[in-house]
Amino acid sequence: MVDLCSALLLLTCFAIVAQRRLSACVDLFALQSVFLAATAALVAFLTGIHHIYVAAALTVVIKAIVLPRILKKVIERLNVTRELQMNINVPAGLLICCALVILAFFITQPIIPLGFLLTRDSLAIALAIVLIGFFTMIARKKAVTQVVGFLVMENGLFLGATAAAYGMPLIVELGVFFDVLVAGLIVGIYTHRIQDAFDSVDTSKLTVLKE
């Protein structure tokens, strides 16, 4: 069951990479967060560690409801719905993502047998999600999708923490959630500023800042 949920997480990642519409990307991120929360709740149920329930609930509230709303508002105000130009086009991106997944499984191969937790197989998927999130930040030009990529990375890290150690201590989790929320807010404002200054949220235009 845990593996199934993790696999669904990975699947949404691919969907994000393949999706050109910004609002759909944000929806997919919300979906991914729901899956993440489900995975966490499942782990909590199977192990009987209660504080993971709290983390799962927070995930739903912040990552599936609050952050997508902020991002959608940004998209509405900026009036950009589609991302037409990318640094790497969609088919090539998907292929690279496949390679990243293989890489993640290859790297974690020697580590996984050492673990004894029932979630240990999810570690490879978690690493793959982190890498894909990172890749999204590189491949896309619009600031909004870069934020999504960043949040996907964060999801991957959360899954990794759950998989490797049944989650971090609650106080750390709370701190991380707060950080993500603040990061989301800051990036939202920052994107407005970029829009004002450059008439676009295309971050490649930031090169003109170089002297």
Added chain:
Amino acid sequence: MMTISLLGLLACYSGGIFLPPCLPGRPRAQNFIANGLAIVASLFGLVLGLTGLLASEPLAISIPSTLPFLTFAVRIDPLAAFFVLTISLAGLAVSIYAFGYLTKFYGQTSLGLLGSLYNGFLLSMTLVVIADNGFFFLIVWEVMSLVSYFLVVTEHEKSEVRYAGLFYLIMTHVGTAFIILTFLIFFQQAGSFSFETFRHPESPLPEGLRTLAFLFALIGFGTKAGIVPLHVWLPYAHPAAPSHVSALMSGVMIKTAIYALIRVYFDFLGGQFPWWWGFTILAVGAVSALLGVMYALMEHDLKSLLAFHSVENIGIILLGIGAGMIFQTYGLQEFAALGLLAGLYHTINHAMFKALLFLGAGSLLYATHTRNMEEYGGLLKRMPWTGFFFLVGAVSISALPPTNGFVSEWLVFQSLFLSFHLPVVLLNLILPIAAAMLALTGVLALACFAKAFGLSFLALPRSTHARHAEEVPITMRVGMGGLAVACVFLGLAPMVVLPLLDRITGPLAGVSIEGRVLALDGWAVAPTNVEFSSLSTPALALMLVSLAGLGLLLAWALGGRLRKRYYKTWGCGINLTLRMEYTATGFVQPIKRIFSTLYQPTIKLETEFLEESHYFAKRRRFEFYIEPLFQKYLYDPVVLFFSATADHLRIVQAGSLHLYLAYIFVTLVVLLLVAV
């Protein structure tokens, strides 16, 4: 006594650092507090230095810190005490001078900042010479370098000042890198940064590492001292600072490098040197002395000229130390002590007369607002005190009796002449050659100061600035006067100075020569052997004065009754004008001709003729400059190489967010793959 004066010194300098910025907008109060505290601290420093020199046991205080390997350890042995004394003596005079000098900065520069940095500079120099922990030493050394950088760029609105500062900053950090390497060599053998373990490591350094430590120390400290060819920053940086700071930089700061060299060579690497170590120091010293004075001759900016003379005098100091090292190699410890003693004597002498000359140059700048000698002239009548003090400094630096420069240079000569005791023929030949180069240096220095004094103070004013110059305030005169007295005293009283210096060289060379350098109850100085040669400066001074008196007496007795008549100097019936005066360029023309291979002068002469005839010139333009050889052939290629490499590396810095993310990503993936 020592502890109290050390604490007093620290407290006063700290007050001088922190108090002046607390009084914003009141330059007079800031000036008063900063320099007043510096004066009190210098007085404490004098006491500390003197008691340290006379104490039988060195004072060592150590305060542990939370950082590994770092302890705030100070140790005041005779060597350190001597340098504390030198720094404080110069600091005292310069601080008195600064009272008056800084008035011209009111309303222009933040005096709070300047005063704070000035006190920090003096404090860091003092700490450099008393530090007893390698880590601590490096920290205060770096503080000294940085503070002096900020002092150099005080007038940062001028582009040439910024250039000088940058040049200095880069050079001093290259030097510091080598110093760190030197200390790391000792550290890896000793396992601790304490100087005590450097001095007596559990197992001695292997020969290869000893050689490396020798070379790195020479490059590292040599950069600060300004030895050729690492001297290039010095003529830019020293003149760019405010004059009282220039006096300290040129007079004292470069001496901290001499201190460190002696500390490393005689204290840490003590014992048997290979003969080529001493030879290297000797060669570097001889070349620095000669080239320093030769470039000084070509300078028309008074402060740059003095800065080049610092290169020369560092060379002379190194000649003494190098000779000492060679004697040490062959077990001639008395002569080794003599060479070292000569070097140290010249160190304090140079600190005095160079500070005096820089203060004099500062006074000229204060009165005329220019550093260009071609615009001085006739200032002796307008500024008699400054002129007289400058003359004393000029006589000292030219090594004329009875002043201090003469005594120490004479001792350097003697230690070089004693080379016939060495058992190696090659060295028997080389040391006299070094002596000959030193002799040439002395002559050229005399020519240089004949030019500097003559063009600045004699004849007619060459510019309106010079015509309207006035004598400087009393505090500035007192500062210069104190140094002038010190110059004469150090020259007339070697019998006071030498026994003190012997307390330093005794432990370093392993033998005390106090009884052998003084003859005739201390009235004469001898290079350990009275039959070889001896010198009595008091007698010499007496002779000079009485000869002058005799001359006057004869003139009075034989000449007729004098009738005074004030009139213009006779000019063959023509009225004398400015254009008939010697120019600085003209004065050194013969020397430029003789050494044209070295200077590679470029002369441009453009003549504009009248349209009617080619025999009548309408206007002539004369341009002349000499090739800065070291910069052209040594530094420019290095700078070019680095800027070209940096240009190539710029491609990496595209400024694209995605590219930077990709760098991180690729690095991550590669590291993950490597880890597997």
